[in-house]
Amino acid sequence: MRYEAPTTTKEAANLLAKAKGKAFVLAGGTDLLVRMKAGMLEPDLVVDIKRIPATRKVTKTASGFTIGASVSGAELGENKAVKKAWPGVVEATELIGSDQVQGRCTMVGNLCNASPAADSVPAMIAAGAKAAIVGPKGKRSVAVEKIVTGPGKTSLKKGEMIESISLPKGGAKIGDAYLRFIPRTEMDIAVCSAAVCLELGAKNVIKKATVVLGAVAPTAVTVPAAAKAIIGTKLDDDALDALAAACEAACNPIDDKRGTIEFRTEVAAVLARRAAKIAFERAGGK
């Protein structure tokens, strides 16, 4: 196995493009190294991106924020501006693992690992995040929901890697929230989860909304019907009931050691309801 630690994104993309055999990007390594140790993966090339300055920083741009691909969960959590604009996204990222894991894990690694239960992904999708992809043919920007195509599968092509994630500016009338269900209080994988992002218009009526569920289908599921159920409302009980019903209808989970179909479906709807209330409050709704 070869280990490389290039200092530019282009170099990294070239290494990946030219690699023979199995090549992997190494960000925090909290998925990759665990899999390697368990004998589930035997890479021929590992490209560590932590020495690339472009991946190491969080920047405020005209249109919002750019978060480098090797910014750890703990570092993101210390960024007051992002936390203020996107508390749901930051909370979701900070839920990953423990203090030790937080020192290493990244949003992009969470995304590219492509687990249906990844915590930061539903929150990123709800917030309208985009991924900056660098490859042999240059750069492109893709909505986060287009990255994961199935468990362990992404739409990234050979030689491509994600350099950063960009988030919109946010605003006083925009609120987001993410909740997951785990049997423990930490160090666990979501049995199901829900992210809600919404924007209020005049008189605190919901103008826009996105509802995304995690761990209830092969990839995170955006539920337009749930959004529709609360748009134009002030999140009264009927609207919440309709949102919950739409969420239950959108669930397509599996029965496994972490939860039954019935349990995941019901609890995902409960979480969506609760997340919507938090997001509403954060957007200034009453």
Added chain:
Amino acid sequence: MSDNNQNTNFTNQEFKVVGSRPERPDGIDKVTGRALYGADTYAPGQLVGAILRSPHAHAKIKSIDTSKAEKLKGVKAVLTSKDLPDLVGGAGPNYDILVNCMARDRALYDGHAVAAVAAIDENTARKALKLIKVDYKILPHVTDVDEARKPNAPIVQPGTRTANVEPAPTKDSNIAARNQFGHGDVDEGFKQADVIIEKTYKTEQTHQGYIEPHACLASVGPDGSGELWVTTQGHYTFRTVCSTLLGLDIAKLKVTSSEIGGGFGGKTHVWMEPVALGLSRKANRPVKVVMSREEVFRASGPTASTSMDIKIGATRDGRITAATADLRYQGGPFPGMWGLLGAMTSFACYNLPNVKTVAWDILVNRPKVAAYRAPSAPMAAFGVESTMDLVADAIGMSPVDFRMLNAAREGTRASYGPTYGPIGILPTLEAVKNHPHMTAPLGPNQGRGMACGFWFNFGGQTATDLNISTDGTVNLTIGTVDVGGSRASMSLIAAEELGISYDEIKCNIGDTNSLGHNDTTEGSRGTFSSGMATIFAARQAIDVMRERAAQKWEIPVEEVEWKDGEAHAVGVHHSNLIPLSLKEIAKASPRTGGPIAGHNETVADNAGVSFASHICDVEVDPETGSTRVIRYTVVQDAGKAIHPQYVEGQFQGAAAQGIGWALNEEYIYGEDGRLQNAGFLDYRIPVCSDLPFIDTKILEIPNPDHPYGVRGVGETSIVPPLAAIGSAVSNAVGVRMDHVPMSPPRIRAALKAQAASEKAVSAG
């Protein structure tokens, strides 16, 4: 916290250091990383051993082709069951251990060892495992304790005929044995009852979850002598079992116990140690084997899963008239004593005129069950204590008053046979009744439960040496592995007897070459038995020192008394003699007769049963079924707490494990009979943030058969939590939980079933 541990009224002993809370002598090494655990030693030329395990729940092993693995560069030995010939007669507990270490004609569970290699490094060893070809014929399997009892279930061990039934069965089954305990006439008793409650319960299989995986370094030379460095609770037992299985002379195998990162019963049993020794013998090199976490889960000692029917009848004024338990415990593919222990412990807390407990030991295709902290008692207590609450509720009595009325006391005939001496069940219940926790207000979705538990405790064979150095410091060598801070307790005891300070004692765990046989540290015996042997060893050394003083003073030894670390001449004739301190006597020892030592070899009998009562508050989120334990109180009888802080630690640790078991821990098997959650991610032991601070109260009802009154304390407090939490959850949500763990999906399902039946009732 116990308020005053300095005195026990039992022997009117005044203790000087026993009952204080000094830091444990092994603490600094453990927190700085200097302590050596099972995987932390190395030998020149050491090889890495690795084990190939069956992916099938049940399969005939038609053939094993190791030729390719043997040819791989760097492989020094490949081992199959052929290299571990049967030297134990083809039946019985040692044969079961041999078969469990290395499958012979059949793989009996997912994870059962089928072959092993020793190679120059881990990568080579792993590669070699992949080159071993095992030709399996898959056989039907059964993993559920109730399925295994059915007449048409796949037979796990052909030839199994249920023991202790009349007439003897003529057909094979998975029911290995029946055991019965009790007295009186339960049919008559139930006739006298105003209220009878009968209910079925189920508990899932759990693992001890020790953080340190099994690890050892084995070395066997061509002369047939060997050494084993291993993480174990009982190096003497490991020595006996390993030498028996391998045909070595017991005295020629030296076993050294490493520091131990938790055992809780799981390290009372050998797993891959005989294989490591076998590999070393074949390769003629030292071999180190370290299990992965997955291997620990798949192939080392979980506790039994169970199902049971509990029936209790009582009069309207709260007297239990009869009680029965029918208990089914699975022991994996080998017969065990797990059901038997369940039957013995189930009603041990109570004074019952008519009681009958029947246990069935069942075989299934799961790993060989090992002891887990008060083995078998927590499950039976879950059924019994839950039913106790139901009866109390039905007659309108508080759960505590109902238990107090029926509690066993001195002179009560225990449901498992003996008559109790002074015991602590009633005092623990009184302490619970008067505890502020019992009357603290509860919020919405919160519930409170309380439950009792019993454990026998054990004494057993013990050998201890105490050697006094010429500077007056003392080496105390004990043979019971320190799994819970016992070196601190032993040092306190030696300091108490000798009259010197705690810091002047160095307590070591001797290897098997340095002391006579010591039974395994199990049954909460460490402080009881080694404590007793330490007292007697110290008293023997004191006798030697009195003699040295008498010699110097030229007076009869009877006129020398040991007090506060000094020899005093007693009597009117000697008032001018200045006392001789231990230090002075030790310093002079080379010229007064040589080294000063004391030793003791004993079978410590009458370990003294122990009881606990727990209180627990939970909050349940009815929409998700999620449960948080928000307050927890343990009250337990310690006999005498030598080091109260470590006694509290045992109470807290046991409760923490019980909480994990009650709420989330379980072995999950697929339809294919394979374990699906062989890791800490999906086998959910509680993390720190899952637990409240666990409050403790130590009671001291002295054990008359120990010089200081000590009882074992390590196990009892894992017995009540399943039931205490079960009742708390049931009180929070209004549905009686009868299946452990009470995981969120199970709580949701119970709530929905209840809602559906209420709807049906109101519709009807």
